[in-house]
Amino acid sequence: xxxxxxxxxxxxxxxxxxxxxxxxxxxxxxxxxxxxxxxxxxxxxx
Amino acid sequence: xxxxxxxxxxxxxxxxxxxxxxxxxxxxxxxxxxxxxxxxxxxxxxxxxxxxxxxxxxxxxxxxxxxxxxxxxxxxxxxxxxxxxxxxxxxxxxxxxxxxxxxxxxxxxxxxxxxxxxxxxxxxxxxxxxxxxxxxxxxxxxxxxxxxxxxxxxxxxxxxxxxxxxxxxxxxxxxxxxxxxxxxxxxxxxxxxxxxxxxxxxxxxxxxxxxxxxxxxxxxxxxxxxxxxxxxxxxxxxxxxxxxxxxxxxxxxxxxxxxxxxxxxxxxxxxxxxxxxxxxxxxxxxxxxxxxxxxxxxxxxxxxxxxxxxxxxxxxxxxxxxxxxxxxxxxxxxxxxxxxxxxxxxxxxxxxxxxxxxxxxxxxxxxxxxxxxxxxxxxxxxxxxxxxxxxxxxxxxxxxxxxxxxxxxxxxxxxxxxxxxxxxxxxxxxxxxxxxxxxxxxx
Numbered sequence: 001x002x003x004x005x006x007x008x009x010x011x012x013x014x015x016x017x018x019x020x021x022x023x024x025x026x027x028x029x030x031x032x033x034x035x036x037x038x039x040x041x042x043x044x045x046x
Numbered sequence: 047x048x049x050x051x052x053x054x055x056x057x058x059x060x061x062x063x064x065x066x067x068x069x070x071x072x073x074x075x076x077x078x079x080x081x082x083x084x085x086x087x088x089x090x091x092x093x094x095x096x097x098x099x100x101x102x103x104x105x106x107x108x109x110x111x112x113x114x115x116x117x118x119x120x121x122x123x124x125x126x127x128x129x130x131x132x133x134x135x136x137x138x139x140x141x142x143x144x145x146x147x148x149x150x151x152x153x154x155x156x157x158x159x160x161x162x163x164x165x166x167x168x169x170x171x172x173x174x175x176x177x178x179x180x181x182x183x184x185x186x187x188x189x190x191x192x193x194x195x196x197x198x199x200x201x202x203x204x205x206x207x208x209x210x211x212x213x214x215x216x217x218x219x220x221x222x223x224x225x226x227x228x229x230x231x232x233x234x235x236x237x238x239x240x241x242x243x244x245x246x247x248x249x250x251x252x253x254x255x256x257x258x259x260x261x262x263x264x265x266x267x268x269x270x271x272x273x274x275x276x277x278x279x280x281x282x283x284x285x286x287x288x289x290x291x292x293x294x295x296x297x298x299x300x301x302x303x304x305x306x307x308x309x310x311x312x313x314x315x316x317x318x319x320x321x322x323x324x325x326x327x328x329x330x331x332x333x334x335x336x337x338x339x340x341x342x343x344x345x346x347x348x349x350x351x352x353x354x355x356x357x358x359x360x361x362x363x364x365x366x367x368x369x370x371x372x373x374x375x376x377x378x379x380x381x382x383x384x385x386x387x388x389x390x391x392x393x394x395x396x397x398x399x400x401x402x403x404x405x406x407x408x409x410x411x412x413x414x415x416x417x418x419x420x421x422x423x424x425x426x427x428x429x430x431x432x433x434x435x436x437x438x439x440x441x442x443x444x445x446x447x448x449x450x451x452x453x454x455x456x457x458x459x460x461x462x463x464x465x466x467x468x469x470x471x472x473x474x475x476x477x478x479x480x481x482x483x484x485x486x487x488x489x
Contacts, residue, residue, distance in 0.1 A: 010343075027336075028184040028186070029341045029344055030335060030337060031184065
């Protein structure tokens with residue numbers, strides 16, 4: 001995520017919440033930071 | 047016991063290494079051995095602090111049991127109770143006199159101070175315990191033995207000054223049977239990091255520190271140049287002191303085949319305040335993000351840019367207070383909170399880019415000024431120094447350019463060499479992790 005200059009913690013939270021809604025799977029806030037790449041997000045929601 | 051003491055380097059550390067790697071032959075439990083040595087390490091400073099950490103460990107373990115073996119609604123109640131217990135413990139021993147002082151000032155009362163001892167490392171083990179309970183509640187951590195939890199909290203390398211570690215990061219390493227066997231490569235790399243940390247602490251931080259101490263007791267005598275010298279020296283001192291101590295912790299742990307997370311990544315090379323907090327005390331930033339920023343923001347009705355900035359300021363207020371019971375630390379936190387807000391606004395709404403040098407220059411000076419609040423004991427002193435640093439009169443009255451303090455700096459060759467080396471190392475050199483990265487097994 002850090003490769004995108006405009007990326008920040010707010011974007012990170014927003015995308016996580018949106019994915020949780022779409023996939024109906026909860027991500028704990030304490031784990032959210034670990035999902036810091038497309039690959040990790042993909043693996044988590046798969 | 048401190049990492050740079052003779053007793054640690056030449057007695058404690060060699061002894062624990064010998065016992066740890068021979069625990070299999072001596073038929074001693076290696077975790078128990080680490081716990082006993084860690085208790086000795088902690089008590090060596092002051093044995094009266096020991097009951098506090100034992101109280102923290104036993105109570106948090108009790109909450110772990112309650113959170114794990116209860117239904118969801120009750121689990122949440124115990125999590126909240128656990129967090130309240132940890133915060134109360136911290137407030138009781140670290141902030142109570144500060145609170146009493148402010149109540150007395152505000153309401154003209156005269157409540158007496160409690161003057162309780164300030165247990166070493168309480169800020170670190172409290173945060174680590176809170177993180178642990180949240181992880182237990184989230185079911186990231188399951189099936190924890192009392193001995194494992196005790197070791198997780200009291201493990202001596204990370205106990206005093208961090209890094210703040212997660213249970214799931216540490217425990218697999220203690221459980222791995224390979225890690226009980228002496229590893230020559232880890233030992234040598236660990237020794238290298240320990241020595242780098244020792245040099246940072248003993249030579250750089252202490253040399254700069256003696257000059258900084260002298261300056262901060264004579265603030266009214268300082269002028270433009272000496273204020274800049276003083277603030278720069280303190281910025282380097284703080285970096286070398288803290289990162290040196292963490293290096294010694296990392297090195298000591300690695301000699302025992304335990305990897306600690308990186309806590310500093312050349313923070314003084316940062317090109318923005320956002321970048322700075324991703325490089326300075328990284329594990330604290332991660333803790334604040336995961337356990338305060340995200341939950342708070344998530345709990346708000348509207349998650350938007352404005353709310354996230356309010357939460358950012360609040361989080362950095364907490365970060366400031368966490369550093370110490372003083373209004374100076376509150377201001378330090380707020381200073382960085384507002385810095386981050388400005389940085390985010392710039393990033394979101396402005397498309398032009400500063401040059402890398404200008405970005406670094408602005409960031410470094412912002413951080414340098416913020417550290418003045420970190421070192422002074424009174425807000426007035428900090429303001430006095432900052433005023434002198436930006437005093438426009440200096441350009442018109444060159445006769446007062448050098449004062450006693452700046453002259454003592456330029457007359458001290460050792461200090462000049464130390465200062466110039468600090469500049470070189472902080473701005474141009476790779477950090478100890480980058481240098482050893484290819485050989486390290488950092489995760």
